[in-house]
Amino acid sequence: MSRSPLRVGLIGSGFMGKAHAFGYGAAAKVFDLPFAVELHTLADATPDLAARAARELGFANSTADWRAMVASPEIDVVNITVPNALHKEMALAAIAAGKHVYCEKPLAPRARDAQEMTEAAEAAGVKTQVGFNYLCNPMLRLARDMIAGGELGQIVSYRGVHAEDYMADATSPWSFRHDPQGGGAFADIGSHALATAEFLLGPITRLLGDTVTVIPDRPDGTGGRRPVEVDDLGRAFVRFAGGASGSIEASWVAMGRKMQHDFEVYGTRGALLFTQERFNELHVYSADDAPGRRGFRRIEAAPDHPPYGRFCVAPGHQIGFNDLKAIEVAGFLDALAGQGPEPFGFRQGWRVQSLVEAVHASSKAQAWVDVA
Amino acid sequence: MSRSPLRVGLIGSGFMGKAHAFGYGAAAKVFDLPFAVELHTLADATPDLAARAARELGFANSTADWRAMVASPEIDVVNITVPNALHKEMALAAIAAGKHVYCEKPLAPRARDAQEMTEAAEAAGVKTQVGFNYLCNPMLRLARDMIAGGELGQIVSYRGVHAEDYMADATSPWSFRHDPQGGGAFADIGSHALATAEFLLGPITRLLGDTVTVIPDRPDGTGGRRPVEVDDLGRAFVRFAGGASGSIEASWVAMGRKMQHDFEVYGTRGALLFTQERFNELHVYSADDAPGRRGFRRIEAAPDHPPYGRFCVAPGHQIGFNDLKAIEVAGFLDALAGQGPEPFGFRQGWRVQSLVEAVHASSKAQAWVDVA
Amino acid sequence: MSRSPLRVGLIGSGFMGKAHAFGYGAAAKVFDLPFAVELHTLADATPDLAARAARELGFANSTADWRAMVASPEIDVVNITVPNALHKEMALAAIAAGKHVYCEKPLAPRARDAQEMTEAAEAAGVKTQVGFNYLCNPMLRLARDMIAGGELGQIVSYRGVHAEDYMADATSPWSFRHDPQGGGAFADIGSHALATAEFLLGPITRLLGDTVTVIPDRPDGTGGRRPVEVDDLGRAFVRFAGGASGSIEASWVAMGRKMQHDFEVYGTRGALLFTQERFNELHVYSADDAPGRRGFRRIEAAPDHPPYGRFCVAPGHQIGFNDLKAIEVAGFLDALAGQGPEPFGFRQGWRVQSLVEAVHASSKAQAWVDVA
Amino acid sequence: MSRSPLRVGLIGSGFMGKAHAFGYGAAAKVFDLPFAVELHTLADATPDLAARAARELGFANSTADWRAMVASPEIDVVNITVPNALHKEMALAAIAAGKHVYCEKPLAPRARDAQEMTEAAEAAGVKTQVGFNYLCNPMLRLARDMIAGGELGQIVSYRGVHAEDYMADATSPWSFRHDPQGGGAFADIGSHALATAEFLLGPITRLLGDTVTVIPDRPDGTGGRRPVEVDDLGRAFVRFAGGASGSIEASWVAMGRKMQHDFEVYGTRGALLFTQERFNELHVYSADDAPGRRGFRRIEAAPDHPPYGRFCVAPGHQIGFNDLKAIEVAGFLDALAGQGPEPFGFRQGWRVQSLVEAVHASSKAQAWVDVA
């Protein structure tokens, strides 16, 4: 019984373009996918870039004309891994052509663009996905299930951080990530922290933001310097619908940090600690353990924690970052096949974008804002 | 050449009363103190309590009349380790009698009380100390020196936490720590986090608070329940005079945490990580290390980090919590002997109290407040 | 310019069979391989097993006749991932047919079989590889380079461990891993510890072993119990040609351990600590750091540490276990293309097997043995 | 009800002399001791050394004549903290004078000396203690109780290490620790590792040693170099009467290690991990935890773990190295008062010394030796 083909068109072949290509490759091996994936066409900014990347990443065809590609009847799903400002136009074109769309985060520079994309997709009846890969970690799913299952009692407080240092060097140049329209640390990686927070604890209802620009200008690539208008770091107080309070922090100038996507969850019966720096582990405290025997328990990822067992039948061997992308791909394909809901569709991408904007608006107004 | 005696009167013999007594004992052994310490009189609420504690803790005399004790010409310094609401009256009486005063934190329930105590002490010319023992850690001194010496470049951001779980159990009764006048998690332990933040980075100039009551009422000791008006946890955004931004968090309902007095400091050339859970270590990142060889370095407390060497000539053997109190005692005695400034006098205790109140006021007003 | 095809035949589709298939898949995406890999045929014990695995793992054909497959002119390289006792016959057949052979560890139950395989391969001029995947870790390469480059001074001592708990349960049945011919913990995973030790420090010259059977019999699958003659754990003292002394330990009954492939290396100027439990990190101590600033530095895998950058352009994102296999595949293919030496050929597999046998012989004789 | 006095005479005031003095001081505060301790006389090599140390450490008298001191009717207990070679003569003199003796480890350079001391003490009916301070850690007592109580099932294997780097520098001079008579790393700190192993698992019955001299000569203090005949590091395989096998390692040339007194205990139902580097923690794995929820649990020292609560009523605040010595003192005084057995008397010190000698003899003979 043969599976129907799924023909993928990818736009962009940088950091994330590669991760998507790797993800499709690994997912096809590791999971029992509902489709036979064909890496059909890779589009990039120039014919040369596209051709070389297609060869390297195993796409059959290449093009510098993404419009033609998304319109082509030979493409079933469009992956968008280009700078944020381009997401909307590409996604709308793909949706208009009836294609499923799998777009990197943040979904669009502005929440209202994300909304437009979401509504267009829903009207067209196509399926969508946004690349919040950290949520694909088996240990985050374990965390969410423990919380939802009441293993920690009622959740009282939350601390979420996403900090790295890739912008800590003041000589690293102005880039699309500094675009006043939708750029900045909170949009770029705070979005991951917000997505994780809601993934674990459910909706945030109110927040109060505080964002800061640390490095006021950066090399503009032509010998001069260009002012930076976006945040290098930011913080937010939050309230969850479930009653807990918390904080979220984002920084791309956290010298020494390469991947501090961390959270701490405190409940009335237990607690969870996690850091992406050691993302195959979840640390769990249970007040129900015997007196004198309580402590944070370091649970290592194992076949007990799906879909870890797909990658390795033995516990503790560990999955890597690209494996998270493979899990993301597999979840989307299941949704395309009607075997499950979209794990993190455009509506959720829009939601995260709304939260990011709320952080900025609140920071500017120096006041709490509702985000229910 | 014999040292002049220093006759100590201690009021209170609970958790901190013991710690002070241990601190004097250890300091006398470990340091070359400028005085011959005499544990002269211990005062407690009842004659029995006082007598038993005096015997256990090595005080020559005991009394239930603290007023007589602080007035006695046989006492040189008064240590106050009773519930917060009593600090002021006792301190003012001791000051009036010309005694040096060493009082536990928080200095007083209200900042204006702390101010009154500070001004009284300064007017009387007596020396004072407030028990911010975590600041006495050699690794915190190392951290402060590294920051001040520019080893991390310009400081950009800060995250400080003090979280424990001693109030996480909703059945644990209402206590002086819940007194609407000056109680709550931020006053009780957030004060430590604030003290550490300013110790390391210098003055905070503005802040925005967010405090929360998690457990609305507690057993009142007579079979009923008493409403809790104070915060069980709280957070603040801060700005430092030096330009950095940061956050401070306090919680006494952080299930599983016994002593999470943590900080992270990020600068333009390096970073520091610390947790009181492993307080004989400081983790340091330097951007000046060779490429491919950078990472957080786990420095273990050693004779290189004064006054560790007073306790042990060998590195890595570790000091304990009570040793912090011994260092605190020694610093105060040096100040009494004119051999150094008061490490953390009433003025600083007042300062911390002002910050705590600012957090609460700001939280209520939902607005930034200046604390310069 | 198109790459010539490399047609892979895989025998076995269990734990390691899958890992090889995943490895080829990922390597083809991640690396710039010198060949166009074709997953040509998968052979397993029965036609059904083979067919299902071929479908799942992306092989074009399947067979239950591995002899036919290794003889087929359509196959260029034979991967052997079946139980140890079968390695030799299959490898010799493949070599006889002029195929390159990539065989799982341990190469063969007895060193003399491994020798025969090695000599046959060398006589036939085919290339070989043994699956010591832990050596493919960028952090192990960093460790080796630091040692070889003298960054730690002269190496003085070594401690190597490989401990897991997959045989800790006395009710887990007798399996090929208990075969008196070449089975046991030291052969199964001590071989990894030995391979790592020589990878880092160069040849062992003498050793003294001590092996122990902990669980004397196991379920035989037919309701009875079968005696276990092999070691459940073992230890060895070792001497390296470079002058260092050390120890190696292996255990498959180390309750709680899932992947304790650890080492500690001490030199006259520095030290290294590593655990496979957090295998994207290497901890480095340098006596050349400034006094008061020394400590073990946690280096996180980054593009500075090839070939990490192939998987991810950003530091700290982490590779997983299957990625180690992809690196292994890529190294072998480079060797096949004449672009480098065989990373860990049969000669090295034979070497490790000789060491394992020396541990057992020494343990039995209770005496040091030379292994130069 | 007043306690009878206990008049202490201390010989030696270096690293350990200070630790004993601190220990008495802290014990008197922290514990409800059965005696009123008087630090009566401190003896050191010269009158000046003795006088200065007595003043610093709070002894009433000082002397350069230890013989007079141990003979004095004013002394009840003699503490010996001088180089190893002097222990025997001093202890025998004290015993002859009917004094209780509290001697640092190793008890004597040769086991037969330790035997003579033990037999003399037992014949004289005096009580004795040897300074194995690491055994006084509440977390080690917890570990021992968990093992003895069967919480880990049957113990299968053990790994014990004591490694530091205080002799790693080849320019650090020849000292009493290099005395061919009873010196060397295994005697100096391997003795701690052996004591801990038997404390936790009970008697060792057989062992096989392997000791190594790394730095062949050291500065002799007069400009020349003196050959080193003792071990800089060593290892032993061991068997316990209870059936477990294990290994013990000692090194004083483990660059970067300041206090690696570590152990790992594996049983059929659980496991323990411990490192003195973080000695207020014990890590416990239980196979009885729920599937998918198992992991090593970090238990922090708390009042649940006596006698931690003596030092601090709150969990997680941590005790320090000197506090271990206070616990040691208290245990000895309880024994003197007939309120408990000697925690680690001369018989145990002799036992450890026999094990150290067995390691050396076995290493020389390259053969297993019985130590039952």
Ligand SMILES: NC(=O)C1=CN([C@@H]2O[C@H](COP(=O)(O)OP(=O)(O)OC[C@H]3O[C@@H](n4cnc5c(N)ncnc54)[C@H](O)[C@@H]3O)[C@@H](O)[C@H]2O)C=CC1
């Ligand atoms: N999920 C995650 O953890 C991460 C997500 N991202 C997201 O992925 C997206 C891309 O970021 P990176 O891969 O880091 O950027 P990148 O700069 O590495 O790659 C961008 C790619 O887009 C191509 N491109 C640019 N303009 C184009 C055009 N007009 N037509 C076709 N191709 C064009 C570039 O040539 C390049 O191949 C962003 O939205 C970013 O926020 C990035 C990193 C991590």
Ligand SMILES: NC(=O)C1=CN([C@@H]2O[C@H](COP(=O)(O)OP(=O)(O)OC[C@H]3O[C@@H](n4cnc5c(N)ncnc54)[C@H](O)[C@@H]3O)[C@@H](O)[C@H]2O)C=CC1
């Ligand atoms: N520096 C630090 O880390 C800590 C500081 N503290 C501070 O220490 C102070 C005391 O707290 P704890 O020792 O935990 O309280 P506690 O309840 O353990 O002890 C209080 C003591 O004060 C005595 N007392 C109460 N009323 C008295 C009166 N009228 N006259 C004489 N004695 C009286 C009690 O009998 C008792 O001995 C507080 O200000 C608290 O904030 C407490 C714990 C840690």
Ligand SMILES: NC(=O)C1=CN([C@@H]2O[C@H](COP(=O)(O)OP(=O)(O)OC[C@H]3O[C@@H](n4cnc5c(N)ncnc54)[C@H](O)[C@@H]3O)[C@@H](O)[C@H]2O)C=CC1
């Ligand atoms: N490099 C590493 O870290 C690891 C290496 N290994 C090694 O891999 C080898 C296989 O071990 P696992 O994959 O764990 O075993 P497994 O039991 O999971 O798989 C063995 C495979 O061989 C097949 N097979 C058995 N007899 C066969 C025959 N006569 N013809 C064709 N196929 C046959 C089985 O059907 C099965 O597909 C062993 O040599 C083992 O030592 C295993 C685990 C980890």
Ligand SMILES: NC(=O)C1=CN([C@@H]2O[C@H](COP(=O)(O)OP(=O)(O)OC[C@H]3O[C@@H](n4cnc5c(N)ncnc54)[C@H](O)[C@@H]3O)[C@@H](O)[C@H]2O)C=CC1
């Ligand atoms: N329990 C533990 O963890 C440790 C135990 N030790 C043990 O403690 C003992 C002493 O070692 P350290 O304190 O490190 O040595 P140290 O060199 O620091 O002190 C030795 C002291 O003995 C004095 N002394 C030497 N000859 C003397 C004599 N004839 N009469 C009177 N006093 C004399 C010295 O002046 C000095 O005060 C040794 O047996 C050592 O093995 C040492 C360190 C740690």
